[in-house]
Amino acid sequence: MSNYIPTIGVEVHVELKTKTKIFSPSINGYGQMANSLTNVVDLGYPGTLPTLNKEVFNLAIKAATVLNCKIRREMHFDRKNYFYPDNPKNYQITQARTPIGYDGYVEIEVDGKTKKIEIEEMHIEEDTCKSTHRGTKTLLDFNRAGVPLIEIVTKPCISSSTEAKLYLEKLKELLYYCDISDCKMEEGSMRADANVSIRKSEKDPFGTKVEIKNIGSISNVGVSIEKEISRQEKLLENGEAFKEQTRRYDDKLGDTVLMRVKETGNDYRYFPEPDIPFIYITDEMIENVKSTIPMLPNERVKKYIEKGIPKVNAEKLIQNRMLSDYLNSILDSNINFKIAANLLLGDISAYLNKEETVLNKTTLTTERFIDLVNLMDNETLTSKNLKDILNKVMESNDSIENIIKESGVQNITDDSAIKETVKKIINENPKSVQDYKEGHDRAVKFLMGQIMKETKGSVNPKMAMDILIQELNI
Amino acid sequence: MRYLNKDIKTIHELLKNKTIKPIDLVNEAIERIENSTQNAYITLNKEEARKKAIELEGKEVDNILFGLPIAVKDNIITKDLLTTCGSHMLDNFIPIYDATIVEKIKDKNMIIIGKTNMDEFAMGSSSRTSYFGAPRNPWNEEKISGGSSGGSASTIANRDVLFALGSDTGGSIRQPASYTGIVGMKPTYGRISRYGLVAFASSLDQIGPMTKNVYENALLLNAIVGEDEKDLTSARKPEEDFTRYIGKEINGMKIAVPNYLMSDIVSSEIKDSIKETIEMLKKEGAIVEYVDVKYLENAVTLYQIIAMGEASSNLARFDGIRFGHSCENPKDVEELYYETRREGFGDEVKRRIMVGSYLLSGENAKDYYNKALSIRDDMKKEFENTFKNYDLIIGPTTTTTAYNITDPMDDPLKSFMDDVLVIPVNMAGLPGLNIPVGFDKNHMPIGMQIIGNAFEEAKIYQLASFIENKLNLELNPNGGEE
Numbered sequence: 001m002s003n004y005i006p007t008i009g010v011e012v013h014v015e016l017k018t019k020t021k022i023f024s025p026s027i028n029g030y031g032q033m034a035n036s037l038t039n040v041v042d043l044g045y046p047g048t049l050p051t052l053n054k055e056v057f058n059l060a061i062k063a064a065t066v067l068n069c070k071i072r073r074e075m076h077f078d079r080k081n082y083f084y085p086d087n088p089k090n091y092q093i094t095q096a097r098t099p100i101g102y103d104g105y106v107e108i109e110v111d112g113k114t115k116k117i118e119i120e121e122m123h124i125e126e127d128t129c130k131s132t133h134r135g136t137k138t139l140l141d142f143n144r145a146g147v148p149l150i151e152i153v154t155k156p157c158i159s160s161s162t163e164a165k166l167y168l169e170k171l172k173e174l175l176y177y178c179d180i181s182d183c184k185m186e187e188g189s190m191r192a193d194a195n196v197s198i199r200k201s202e203k204d205p206f207g208t209k210v211e212i213k214n215i216g217s218i219s220n221v222g223v224s225i226e227k228e229i230s231r232q233e234k235l236l237e238n239g240e241a242f243k244e245q246t247r248r249y250d251d252k253l254g255d256t257v258l259m260r261v262k263e264t265g266n267d268y269r270y271f272p273e274p275d276i277p278f279i280y281i282t283d284e285m286i287e288n289v290k291s292t293i294p295m296l297p298n299e300r301v302k303k304y305i306e307k308g309i310p311k312v313n314a315e316k317l318i319q320n321r322m323l324s325d326y327l328n329s330i331l332d333s334n335i336n337f338k339i340a341a342n343l344l345l346g347d348i349s350a351y352l353n354k355e356e357t358v359l360n361k362t363t364l365t366t367e368r369f370i371d372l373v374n375l376m377d378n379e380t381l382t383s384k385n386l387k388d389i390l391n392k393v394m395e396s397n398d399s400i401e402n403i404i405k406e407s408g409v410q411n412i413t414d415d416s417a418i419k420e421t422v423k424k425i426i427n428e429n430p431k432s433v434q435d436y437k438e439g440h441d442r443a444v445k446f447l448m449g450q451i452m453k454e455t456k457g458s459v460n461p462k463m464a465m466d467i468l469i470q471e472l473n474i
Numbered sequence: 475m476r477y478l479n480k481d482i483k484t485i486h487e488l489l490k491n492k493t494i495k496p497i498d499l500v501n502e503a504i505e506r507i508e509n510s511t512q513n514a515y516i517t518l519n520k521e522e523a524r525k526k527a528i529e530l531e532g533k534e535v536d537n538i539l540f541g542l543p544i545a546v547k548d549n550i551i552t553k554d555l556l557t558t559c560g561s562h563m564l565d566n567f568i569p570i571y572d573a574t575i576v577e578k579i580k581d582k583n584m585i586i587i588g589k590t591n592m593d594e595f596a597m598g599s600s601s602r603t604s605y606f607g608a609p610r611n612p613w614n615e616e617k618i619s620g621g622s623s624g625g626s627a628s629t630i631a632n633r634d635v636l637f638a639l640g641s642d643t644g645g646s647i648r649q650p651a652s653y654t655g656i657v658g659m660k661p662t663y664g665r666i667s668r669y670g671l672v673a674f675a676s677s678l679d680q681i682g683p684m685t686k687n688v689y690e691n692a693l694l695l696n697a698i699v700g701e702d703e704k705d706l707t708s709a710r711k712p713e714e715d716f717t718r719y720i721g722k723e724i725n726g727m728k729i730a731v732p733n734y735l736m737s738d739i740v741s742s743e744i745k746d747s748i749k750e751t752i753e754m755l756k757k758e759g760a761i762v763e764y765v766d767v768k769y770l771e772n773a774v775t776l777y778q779i780i781a782m783g784e785a786s787s788n789l790a791r792f793d794g795i796r797f798g799h800s801c802e803n804p805k806d807v808e809e810l811y812y813e814t815r816r817e818g819f820g821d822e823v824k825r826r827i828m829v830g831s832y833l834l835s836g837e838n839a840k841d842y843y844n845k846a847l848s849i850r851d852d853m854k855k856e857f858e859n860t861f862k863n864y865d866l867i868i869g870p871t872t873t874t875t876a877y878n879i880t881d882p883m884d885d886p887l888k889s890f891m892d893d894v895l896v897i898p899v900n901m902a903g904l905p906g907l908n909i910p911v912g913f914d915k916n917h918m919p920i921g922m923q924i925i926g927n928a929f930e931e932a933k934i935y936q937l938a939s940f941i942e943n944k945l946n947l948e949l950n951p952n953g954g955e956e
């Protein structure tokens with residue numbers, strides 16, 4: 001067991017899902033031909049000036065709200081001055097002194113307990129361009145230059161790699177549900193850096209801080225923090241001091257690699273951006289944005305459980321926002337939600353995956369879905385029979401009842417028909433009947449299995465069971 | 475036959491009744507500029523200007539600026555036309571877009587005759603920091619024409635064209651206008667879009683018109699103002715005609731003369747000339763009073779901090795990667811930066827980038843830049859208070875008249891002291907204009923500065939045209955040549 005307490009802070013950059021860039025009218029898009037989404041402003045041409053995309057503020061206010069941040073009402077942008085080929089003006093427009101959000105938190109659940117991950121601040125800035133190194137050459141793609149970002153900085157209040165991962169998952173879920181960002185780490189629309197230090201006791205000052213940059217996935221955040229903690233432990237145990245430094249996670253090595261040692265603090269020569277006047281956020285703007293915030297995942301889970309959906313399924317549902325949104329649109333109806341959830345997570349998901357499609361491209365309107373749930377609830381349709389008609393349910397506009405009728409998969413709910421089958425099975429299995437009479441319950445299970453086999457599953461199991469018991473007890 | 479020394483109304487009539495065509499004006503200007511020794515231009519737009527003039531022959535003369543050649547300072551971006559900012563850094567830079575102001579003058583069917591010489595990146599007050607050599611003063615070619623808009627001032631004084639655009643960050647329109655005996659207006663900050671003006675100090679830069687008389691100046695201003703969605707610092711204001719008060723009396727006008735502007739920093743010859751003008755104004759019914767305006771003496775210090783701080787950041791984009799000069803065979807990106815900027819920038823630019831970077835470094839930003847911004851606000855308020863009691867503020871534009879091109883350049887502070895009287899106007903974002911009011915003993919022009927409250931350019935023109943009329947000076951340096 002380790003003798004050290006880790007202290008972790010996480011900085012996350014998230015690309016906002018706006019139509020255009022933050023300071024120019026160029027399209028904000030991913031995966032397009034290099035340098036096709038650029039104009040003279042993005043390229044930092046002499047004489048150009050930034051404009052301001054108002055959509056950015058709406059999304060930033062939304063993010064600040066769901067991250068429980070206080071929202072600043074008067075703010076400006078600053079220039080962060082540094083030379084780097086991916087930085088077209090050789091300064092980045094950011095908010096150093098007046099971040100739009102501050103003093104927020106995100107709640108995570110660790111070992112059944114709720115923990116607040118405190119957010120220091122959240123600010124708006126522009127993305128840099130993308131550089132690709134080819135041998136001795138570096139290629140620059142300015143499509144990303146000027147894409148709006150928010151940077152979310154936690155306090156150093158995270159105490160394990162697990163907490164860090166849970167925080168990132170929660171953050172991703174919130175931002176994704178609110179349409180603030182795609183949050184695709186593999187495409188770079190969400191990027192995480194972790195600051196890690198260790199110390200022996202809570203009473204000690206913080207240890208030397210190491211920053212791990214641009215980690216490509218949430219699980220790698222966990223791995224790199226673990227690796228970094230044990231690296232630092234080894235060094236300290238051997239009595240070796242180390243300097244504040246920046247490392248990166250190398251996926252192939254599965255370990256962190258030194259990028260640079262910080263000799264002195266970086267001097268970014270911040271000063272207020274003179275090309276953009278002060279920005280004022282009004283109550284009205286905040287209220288307008290708040291009204292666009294959908295039901296958040298935590299609340300959804302709560303609602304689902306209230307509606308009788310088991311917790312495990314409720315949690316599964318919110319991992320697929322399309323299914324969750326679909327279910328939310330019929331939350332007011334009076335149906336068996338347990339069945340509805342099972343359908344969405346089971347057969348319907350399987351169909352969508354197989355066909356590589358989405359719900360609103362199928363014929364399964366919410367009205368038809370409600371019919372389907374009700375027909376299963378009253379056992380007109382068994383889940384086994386559903387499989388036979390699923391394609392029609394998803395692809396035709398015919399009513400579910402008609403589909404069931406025409407396919408002949410209607411559940412056998414006719415007493416006399418079931419009775420006949422039950423009698424037949426009893427006559428064919430005298431040994432089991434004997435077992436039953438001697439008190440062996442498993443005989444019933446066996447006989448039920450035979451009945452289902454005989455009817456190819458189309459019999460209403462509850463009715464069959466009732467009749468079986470009735471017949472056995474004669 | 476000379477036309478470009480005539481006034482706009484005469485030329486406009488000649489164009490309208492087809493006595494002359496735009497091509498006649500373009501040819502006259504080109505011939506004059508090519509035969510001139512003033513070095514007023516970095517690039518002459520010969521072929522395109524002629525092409526445009528011929529094109530215009532098929533068009534109706536629809537506005538008073540139609541078909542007139544205009545000179546554009548070389549820090550204003552012109553599509554397909556070399557834009558150097560007076561620097562080796564951009565001596566191969568052919569832009570792919572037009573500044574908003576260039577679109578506006580093109581909309582008026584004005585013809586860009588060329589790009590005028592200037593201090594490198596507008597940093598200087600004698601245009602001698604230009605990579606292309608200093609322009610000369612038409613009154614005396616041994617003298618500077620001022621700066622940084624020296625080329626524009628020179629070509630207007632020489633009557634090559636009627637119109638020129640300059641830019642003014644710390645006096646760069648008004649000071650050369652004063653040295654060359656022309657009218658130069660720095661409008662209110664935000665009056666004219668800066669989109670396409672290569673930034674020197676973003677919070678101070680402003681484009682403005684330079685002309686031989688007040689009326690033509692106001693006409694050009696009419697054509698180039700307006701809010702621009704591409705410049706967030708441009709101001710939304712109702713449309714107005716800046717010539718509307720021209721010719722009006724000044725009886726009862728209240729004018730303030732800040733004591734600092736008439737202190738010992740100004741040469742006695744200039745003070746005398748200003749005093750004479752003040753006496754004339756009083757006689758004509760204006761109320762002229764000497765007042766104290768606080769913080770004026772701090773303006774140069776504030777300017778150095780703010781302008782150099784901003785410049786160090788604005789000029790960072792010249793790195794040899796996307797445009798302009800790029801050093802040969804750098805071994806890595808660091809060397810690309812160092813060598814490109816070492817080769818591309820001149821000494822004054824380097825000096826200002828270094829000082830500016832220092833001023834923004836670490837704690838310095840708090841001690842210098844932020845403090846300067848706050849004192850600047852106090853200075854603005856002080857001006858506002860003065861304008862509660864006065865319509866306009868006047869004083870000399872410069873402390874001396876134009877000096878010799880060969881005067882030493884080894885005192886970096888000298889260049890700022892040249893602008894000590896004009897800089898406060900930029901700091902406060904106010905409009906200011908130079909109007910010639912006399913000559914020194916060597917017959918070099920003396921200028922008076924008229925400062926207005928924000929967005930009150932029309933009032934400035936009223937007083938300026940009144941003075942122009944009353945004094946009726948011979949302001950053509952070539953005198954009776956024509």
